[in-house]
Structure formats: C-alpha cells, structure tokens
Amino acid sequence: xxxxxxxxxxxxxxxxxxxxxxxxxxxxxxxxxxxxxxxxxxxxxxxxxxxxxxxxxxxxxxxxxxxxxxxxxxxxxxxxxxxxxxxxxxxxxxxxxxxxxxxxxxxxxxxxxxxxxxxxxxxxxxxxxxxxxxxxxxxxxxxxxxxxxxxxxxxxxxxxxxxx
Amino acid sequence: xxxxxxxxxxxxxxxxxxxxxxxxxxxxxxxxxxxxxxxxxxxxxxxxxxxxxxxxxxxxxxxxxxxxxxxxxxxxxxxxxxxxxxxxxxxxxxxxxxxxxxxxxxxxxxxxxxxxxxxxxxxxxxxxxxxxxxxxxxxxxxxxxxxxxxxxxxxxxxxxxxxxxxxxxxxxxxxxxxxxxxxxxxxxxxxxxxxxxxxxxxxxxxxxxxxxxxxxxxxxxxxxxxxxxxxxxxxxxxxxxxxxxxxxxxxxxxxxxxxxxxxxxxxxxxxxxxxxxxxxxxxxxxxxxxxxxxxxxxxxxxxxxxxxxxxxxxxxxxxxxxxxxxxxxxxxxxxxxxxxxxxxxxxxxxxxxxxxxxxxxxxxxxxxxxxxxxxxx
Numbered sequence: 001x002x003x004x005x006x007x008x009x010x011x012x013x014x015x016x017x018x019x020x021x022x023x024x025x026x027x028x029x030x031x032x033x034x035x036x037x038x039x040x041x042x043x044x045x046x047x048x049x050x051x052x053x054x055x056x057x058x059x060x061x062x063x064x065x066x067x068x069x070x071x072x073x074x075x076x077x078x079x080x081x082x083x084x085x086x087x088x089x090x091x092x093x094x095x096x097x098x099x100x101x102x103x104x105x106x107x108x109x110x111x112x113x114x115x116x117x118x119x120x121x122x123x124x125x126x127x128x129x130x131x132x133x134x135x136x137x138x139x140x141x142x143x144x145x146x147x148x149x150x151x152x153x154x155x156x157x158x159x160x161x162x163x164x
Numbered sequence: 165x166x167x168x169x170x171x172x173x174x175x176x177x178x179x180x181x182x183x184x185x186x187x188x189x190x191x192x193x194x195x196x197x198x199x200x201x202x203x204x205x206x207x208x209x210x211x212x213x214x215x216x217x218x219x220x221x222x223x224x225x226x227x228x229x230x231x232x233x234x235x236x237x238x239x240x241x242x243x244x245x246x247x248x249x250x251x252x253x254x255x256x257x258x259x260x261x262x263x264x265x266x267x268x269x270x271x272x273x274x275x276x277x278x279x280x281x282x283x284x285x286x287x288x289x290x291x292x293x294x295x296x297x298x299x300x301x302x303x304x305x306x307x308x309x310x311x312x313x314x315x316x317x318x319x320x321x322x323x324x325x326x327x328x329x330x331x332x333x334x335x336x337x338x339x340x341x342x343x344x345x346x347x348x349x350x351x352x353x354x355x356x357x358x359x360x361x362x363x364x365x366x367x368x369x370x371x372x373x374x375x376x377x378x379x380x381x382x383x384x385x386x387x388x389x390x391x392x393x394x395x396x397x398x399x400x401x402x403x404x405x406x407x408x409x410x411x412x413x414x415x416x417x418x419x420x421x422x423x424x425x426x427x428x429x430x431x432x433x434x435x436x437x438x439x440x441x442x443x444x445x446x447x448x449x450x451x452x453x454x455x456x457x458x459x460x461x462x463x464x465x466x467x468x469x470x471x472x473x474x475x476x477x478x479x480x481x482x483x484x485x486x487x488x489x490x491x492x493x494x495x496x497x498x499x500x501x502x503x504x505x506x507x508x509x510x511x512x513x514x515x516x517x518x519x520x521x522x523x524x525x526x527x528x529x530x531x532x533x534x535x536x537x538x539x540x541x
Contacts, residue, residue, distance in 0.1 A: 009305075010237065011299075011304075011305065011308050012232050012233075012234065012237065012308060012311075012312050013232050013286060013290045013308065013311070014290055014293070014294065014299065014308060017299070019300075027300075029299070029300045031299045031300075033294050033299075034410075035294060037294075039294070039297060039299055041297070041299065041300035043300065049521065050300045050301075052297035052299075052300070054297065
C-alpha cells in the first residue's frame with residue numbers, strides 16, 4: 001500500500017477520474033462518466049497507448065466483486081439486495097459449487113435450514129436449473145447450489161455445510 | 165404547427181441515423197433543417213411555437229454551461245487553463261477575425277464570425293473523447309481545460325455584445341445586483357434548495373424549469389441580457405447540488421436544443437448573393453487554425469508536437485456555441501457562414517478524432533523510417 005497513491009479528479013463535463021500507479025509502474029485509471037458508463041484504462045509501464053474497456057454500472061460492480069475477492073471462482077458469486085420498503089431488509093444470494101463431502105446427501109439430511117437458517121432455492125445440474133428443490137433432493141458432484149439468506153446465514157452455510 | 169411536428173419526426177429519424185453511423189448529431193440536425201426549410205423543400209417554416217422552443221433550447225444550453233462552470237475548480241487550475249486557453253484564443257480568434265475582415269465582413273460581423281470560428285463544441289468534443297476512449301490520454305485534460313476557458317471567453321463575448329446604448333453604469337449595476345441575488349439565494353437558501361431537489365415528486369423538475377424561465381423573463385424586464393443571467397443562474401445553483409440540477413434540466417435541454425438546431429437550419433437562406441468561395445476559405449482556415457493552436461499548445465504544455473496533433477484532431481468541431489452566436493447576433497449571411505462552418509468542421513472533426521491514434525502512429529513510423537534511411541546513406 002505504501003507507494004500506491006490514488007489520484008481523484010473531477011473533469012468538467014466528463015465525470016470523475018480515479019488514477020493510480022502500481023508498484024510495478026503500470027497505471028490504472030477509472031472514469032465514471034456523466035453518461036453513466038464506466039471506462040477503465042490500463043497503461044503498461046513504458047507504453048504510450050492505454051487499452052480501454054467500457055462497462056455498465058452492473059458490469060463494473062461485478063469487476064469490483066472479483067477484485068475484492070468476493071468471488072473466489074467464476075462459478076461462485078454473490079449479490080446482496082436491499083429492500084428499502086421492507087425495513088431495509090438485506091438479502092444475500094450466493095452460489096456454491098457442491099464439494100465431495102456433500103455428494104449423495106439430501107437437503108433434509110444435511111439439516112441446512114435448521115443449522116444455518118439459509119435456504120437452497122435452486123440447483124444447477126448439467127446446465128439445467130432445478131428451482132425449489134424438495135427436502136429429499138440428493139446432491140451430486142458438479143452441482144452448483146444457489147442459496148438465499150442473510151449474510152451471516154450464508155457465512156454459516158459456507159462454514160458448516162460446504163466443508164471439504 | 166404541422167411543420168413543427170414534421171420537423172420533430174425528422175429529428176427523431178436523424179438522431180437514429182447519426183447514432184447508428186456514430187457521427188455527431190448537431191450537423192445532421194442542421195442539415196435536416198436546411199432540407200426542410202427555406203433553402204430546401206420549404207415544408208417547415210419557423211413560427212411562434214418553434215421560436216419559443218428554440219429559445220428554450222438556447223436558455224437551457226447556457227444554463228447547463230453555467231452548472232458546469234465551477235469557479236473554484238477553475239481558479240485551482242488557473243495556470244493550466246490560462247496558458248492553453250490564451251494560446252487558443254489569440255491564434256483561433258485572431259485568424260478567424262482577420263480572415264473575416266479581409267474577406268469583406270464589417271468589423272462587428274468579423275468579430276462574431278471570429279468568435280464562432282474560435283469556440284469549439286464542448287458537446288461534440290467531450291462525447292467523442294468518451295466514445296473514442298481517450299479519457300486517459302494526457303492531452304485530454306488539456307483539451308477539457310481549453311473548452312472551459314472557451315466557455316469563460318464566451319461569457320465575456322456575450323456580455324460585450326449585449327452592451328447596448330443604455331447607461332453603462334446602470335447596466336452593470338443591474339447585472340451585479342442579479343448576480344448577487346442569485347448567489348445570495350444559493351448560499352442562504354442552500355438547505356431549502358437541496359430539500360426541494362431531494363423530493364421524488366414533480367417539484368424538483370418544475371423548480372428547475374421555472375428557475376430558468378423566471379430568470380430569463382426578469383432579465384428581459386430589467387433589459388439585461390437573459391443569456392448571461394441564465395449562465396449566472398447555473399453557476400450560482402452549481403454551489404448547491406449541481407448533479408441534481410443537471411439531472412432535472414437534462415430532458416429540457418436535450419429536447420429543446422434539438423429543436424434549436426433544426427430550426428436554425430430551417431431559417432438558413434441560401435438565395436441571394438452568397439459567395440461560396442468565402443465560406444469555403446473560412447471552413448478550411450477553421451481547420452488549419454486549430455492545427456496551429458493545437459501544435460502550439462502541445463509544444464508548450466506537453467513539449468511535443470505530436471501531442472499538439474492529438475489536441476488538434478479532437479478540437480476541430482465547432483457546434484452549439486457558434487450557432488448560439490449566429491442566432492443571437494448574426495445576419496443571414498453570417499448565419500449561413502456559421503452553419504457551413506459547423507457542418508464542415510464537425511463532420512471532419514469526428515473523423516480526425518476517431519483516427520488520430522492511427523495518424524500519430526503513422527507519423528512516428530514515417531519519421532523513424534526516414535531517420536533510418538538517412539543513417540544508412
């Protein structure tokens with residue numbers, strides 16, 4: 001963190017610019033433009049022309065999630081939704097790849113709801129989605145489960161059920 | 165009224181075409197207007213309705229410019245703004261004014277042509293910088309500061325041109341009073357203004373619209389230029405919550421400004437003794453003079469003529485402000501000249517902006533090759 005200095009600048013008519021130089025001398029610049037898009041530029045040390053990517057706010061948040069390490073694998077991702085009308089209810093939806101230890105066991109058998117409070121709302125198997133799997137549902141290798149709950153419940157689910 | 169509806173429909177089609185071809189919309193709107201209007205098919209005529217909407221377009225353009233004009237930020241960057249800005253002003257305004265004078269315009273007309281010749285289109289320049297993904301270029305910041313400087317010059321030009329034969333002292337006293345009132349209101353009424361802008365009913369948008377219109381009509385009543393006062397209103401309100409005001413004023417600006425451009429085209433009159441060679445010379449000089457000022461700015465600020473070339477490639481387009489000057493102060497001849505200037509420079513400018521990287525690369529390549537040949541001889 002020592003050498004990295006983040007420079008932010010408001011460009012009239014364009015938007016806000018954030019720029020920093022990495023330890024290795026590469027430069028990264030992010031622009032939040034007034035048109036609502038986000039442009040990210042990277043300039044390798046010693047080069048003169050940067051390369052650029054333009055993103056929508058959703059895509060930028062996704063990139064942000066990847067960079068903060070919230071998404072460990074591409075198949076595992078998490079979104080938190082806040083419902084301001086429902087006393088600021090915050091719900092997290094997280095996808096998990098089913099580990100070997102869970103293979104062959106049912107949702108009932110694992111006591112997911114009782115132990116963690118989270119609910120499995122969908123399972124993706126061979127590119128097909130099974131919505132609202134019943135308690136008798138048996139997990140197989142390669143399954144991806146979509147789990148909904150509060151963020152603490154999701155963490156508990158990850159600690160207690162998704163153990164290798 | 166039917167003409168107005170036809171014009172609106174044509175605008176919609178033209179907007180789609182310009183987005184599809186990714187060329188700036190302003191010249192397309194003007195061309196559309198010319199084809200529909202006096203000089204072309206003669207289907208659309210300007211009437212009271214179109215006149216009202218065009219005027220709204222101008223007012224909201226200037227209000228928006230005021231909102232962007234954050235004085236404290238300009239002062240913080242004053243050395244950058246001044247150096248590059250002054251080079252542009254002397255070179256471009258100088259060449260534009262002299263050329264117009266030599267080509268037979270009266271000094272006053274030459275001044276307006278020179279000003280329209282000088283001021284680049286902030287809208288086209290900034291959109292093309294974003295679309296061509298040039299925001300990280302070191303020249304981009306310089307370009308943006310030059311456009312900010314040009315805005316300030318435009319305000320001075322508007323003030324200068326609107327000084328009529330009234331008592332100067334009284335005139336400036338009235339303007340100063342207006343400024344003081346608007347800044348006072350924004351300063352002492354900040355909390356109230358922000359509370360209005362935070363509402364999610366029709367109030368914020370109604371307030372924004374009314375503020376612009378009331379300012380314009382009060383200025384007319386006091387016989388001070390409404391253009392200046394609307395810019396000042398924008399600058400004063402920018403001290404409260406500029407983003408909210410921009411958001412609420414944007415729909416008005418977007419719609420009215422398109423009508424403003426189209427009806428500028430509609431009123432263009434190509435009959436009568438037009439000298440096309442004069443217009444062609446002015447257009448060619450407009451591109452050349454930006455090359456000179458661009459290279460000078462590049463050499464002074466970035467110590468590189470190639471940077472100057474990049475600045476030139478992005479700053480050729482004239483647009484909304486040139487047209488505003490033509491509408492406010494131009495004779496029919498000046499209006500035609502400026503219309504041609506805007507159409508030619510903005511279309512050529514959109515190509516130079518798109519291919520400038522390629523241009524720079526081939527120049528570097530060519531000079532290296534030449535140096536190698538020179539060495540091997």
